[in-house]
Structure formats: C-alpha cells, structure tokens
Amino acid sequence: MNLTESIKRPTLHEELVERLRNLVVEDALKPGEKVPEKDLCASFGVSRTPLREALKVLASEGLVVLQANRGARVTEVTPEELENTFPVIATLEQLAGELACERLDDAGIAHIEERHKDMIAAYKTRDRQAYFQANQDIHNALITAAQNEVLESHHRMLAVRVRRARFMVNLSDKRWAQAIDEHEQMMEKLRRRDAKGLGELMKLHMLNKFVAHMKALQT
C-alpha cells in the first residue's frame, strides 16, 4: 500500500497551536503582550472556538498565561524562568546523551558528524543563522536518537521556552568559541560511544549556556 502520501488534514486547532507557538517562539508575539482573540481570529480567518482551544493548549505548555475573563498574555521570559528551566533541560539532555550513545548506529553518528561540520563551517564564517540551525539540528538529533517519546516531548516543550531567550541576548565571541569547543568534546565522546561522558558534557554544555545567558542579561 502507501501509494500516496497519507492524507493528513489537521484540525484547525492543531494548526493554530502550531502557528501560535511559532509566533511566540519567533518573537512575533512579545512577552507580556496581550493576545486579543478577536484580532487573532481575524488574522487567521477562523472563529473563536478553535482559537480558544489552541490557547488552552499553549497555556498548558506554559507559553501563555490565561487569566479568567481577562484573556491571554504571552509569558515573560524572566531570569527566574530561565534559572528554573535550564537545569531541567540540562538534566534531560544528560539522559538523552546517555541513551543516544547506546542506541545510535554508525549511520546515525555519521549524520550528526555531518551537521557538526556544518556548524563548524557556520562558525568560521560567523553565520549566526546557519550556526543556530545546525546547533539545533544536532541537539534534536541526539534527542531523537534516545528513542524516548516522553523525553522528546518534554524536552521540546522546554526547548521552545528557552529558544525565545535567543532573541534577547547576543552570543558573545567568547561564549561562541567555548560552545564550539564543548561541541567538539561531545562529538569525541559520541564517536567513542562514551554514554556517561556524553551525558555529563551535554548537561554541562547547557549549564554553561545558561551562565552565558545570565551574564548577557545582567549587562
């Protein structure tokens, strides 16, 4: 079978969750900003019902907060929020690193190696856009390699929240170089399939990223 692509027509509310989430992550909807249903309905061309359903989901993901009878607001990215989020991501990435090492086959490692090279190339040409993309691909690949749906979904939820912080800070040259170095070390552990080592490095990598973010925010 499978002659054609399986027909997937997502429901409106699913579509809206996606679109709204992107708006929040891409910073089109600013933190603290009110999200008037009416306007969103108009711009998406849907009625309030599916939109409100979508907002409920976003709220349970922590991207917006709902106040009864007072509508939705995009959650603020506060230092406290980052302070709480990073350790949790870090510990999840540690677990992911360990599992990925055990479950990745040679082809999988080769694939990550490719993206790693892309990332290095982007670093050398100082192409921030390409760097962020390759970086994210690598992390996502490692998460996927862990083959744990629960881990993956919770990691995604948290990663989304942190990704918004990207718009707030500039990656310093020093931190950028450090991050590249950490990735080199991670690749080394991965090649040797050192599960514990990779896990620890990934955790540390996240916590260092956190420190860099906090420093940047304090200025």
Add this chain to the structure above:
Amino acid sequence: MNLTESIKRPTLHEELVERLRNLVVEDALKPGEKVPEKDLCASFGVSRTPLREALKVLASEGLVVLQANRGARVTEVTPEELENTFPVIATLEQLAGELACERLDDAGIAHIEERHKDMIAAYKTRDRQAYFQANQDIHNALITAAQNEVLESHHRMLAVRVRRARFMVNLSDKRWAQAIDEHEQMMEKLRRRDAKGLGELMKLHMLNKFVAHMKALQT
C-alpha cells in the same frame, strides 16, 4: 494587604481538567476507553465547549489521544510508555533531590521526617492506602522543596501518567520492603544534606520501582 483569601473562581474548563484528570488517574476512565463528549457533558452538567477545551489540555498532557472526527480515547499504559516515562521521572527526581538538599531548612526536613514516620507506620500495619499517600507526600515535598516551578510541573505531568500503573500491579512484599529500605537511606542522606547522594538514591529508587513494575506486568 491579603486580608482575605484571594477569591478564586476557577473557570469551568479548569475545573473539568481537574475532574477529568482525576477520573483517568483513579482509573474510573479505563485506558483505551472511548470518552464520549455527550455522556461526560451530561454527567458534569456542562456544555460541550468547556469540556472539549479540557480534553485538548488533557491531550497535550498525554492522558488522552484525540483522533480527528473520532473523539478522544484514554491513552493506554503500555510497557513501552512506562519504559520511556520512568527514566525521565528518575532523572527529574535526581535533580529534585539535589536541589531540595540545598534549599530545605530544618523545619522542612522535620516535616518530611514526620511523613516518613507515617509511612513506616503504614508499612507496619500493611495499610496500602496510607502508605501510598505518605509515600506520595514525601516525594511531592521533596519536589516542592526544590523550589523550581518548571521541574515541579513537568514532574507532576509525568507522575500522573505513572500513578495510573498502580492500578495494574500489586506491590509485592519483597519490593515493599526494598522500597522502605530505600526511603530510609534517602532520609539518611537528607539529614546529612548530602545533595549528590540523595539525588542518586532518588533516581535509583525510581528505576527500581520501574523494574518492579515490569516484573509484575510480565507475570
């Protein structure tokens, strides 16, 4: 200020999320079971709108699955699901243990000590109900003590999913004794404020619980 309790009048959909979640956790709604909106609306005395909003939230928490045009089903508790969930909970509890050690004051530790004694008492009289309750209280207290909202909310989501498994297996005498022993060790680490030690024990405790569950399921 704060002269009176802040007035909280939850919206219907919030109330429904709570109630429905309980129904799933308490196993009143069985895994795999269809959840006809109509019946639920009738039994709760609400219209479909808030109920459907609640189902969307439950779906994003992974307690139900929504199939377009075919309604909601309670998610099955499969061995795969447990296999994926336990390691994630374990790693979160490890983090919680470490943070709790750093942040609990003497009064907080004393409070946990109390619940620990309750748990031991329940064990001696083989009062499963009281045991489960005290056990859960202890874990929750440690999570709360970590003072990390993100950690807490994600842990709660996962704990709910696992708690359902309780209805599927019987706690063996052997495992029960082992669990008590593990808790004794955890308390010892906590008294000494050995953050790393408590974290490792809590992780191990969860993984052992997982092994016990899997053994029980295989029979």
Add this chain to the structure above:
DNA sequence: AAATGTAATTATGAATTCATTATTCAGTCA
C-alpha cells in the same frame, strides 16, 4: 483637579446551532 461612582462599550466564558465526518444498519446482489 483628584477621586469616586455610574453608564456604555468591549472582551471573554459558555451554550447553542450548524456543517461534516464517522458509524450503524437495512437491503441488494452474487
């Protein structure tokens, strides 16, 4: 002018209605 009270407007929560998609079941034909 500042503060308080009140009416008008707006936005939200929830119920209802409408439109589509599944499901059921009787009937037909091989």
Add this chain to the structure above:
DNA sequence: TGACTGAATAATGAATTCATAATTACATTT
C-alpha cells in the same frame, strides 16, 4: 450466506449566539 451499497443515525469540528465580567469613558462630588 456473505460482501457490498447507500440511507439513516450519531458524533464531532467549527461558527454563532447569548450572558457575564472587565474595561473604558464620562459625570459627579468634594
């Protein structure tokens, strides 16, 4: 008998409507 067709029924997705709470604008009082 058993597989297929299609009408009837039921359930769901989405739009609309209604009710209520919040906000705003304005007036009144001091």
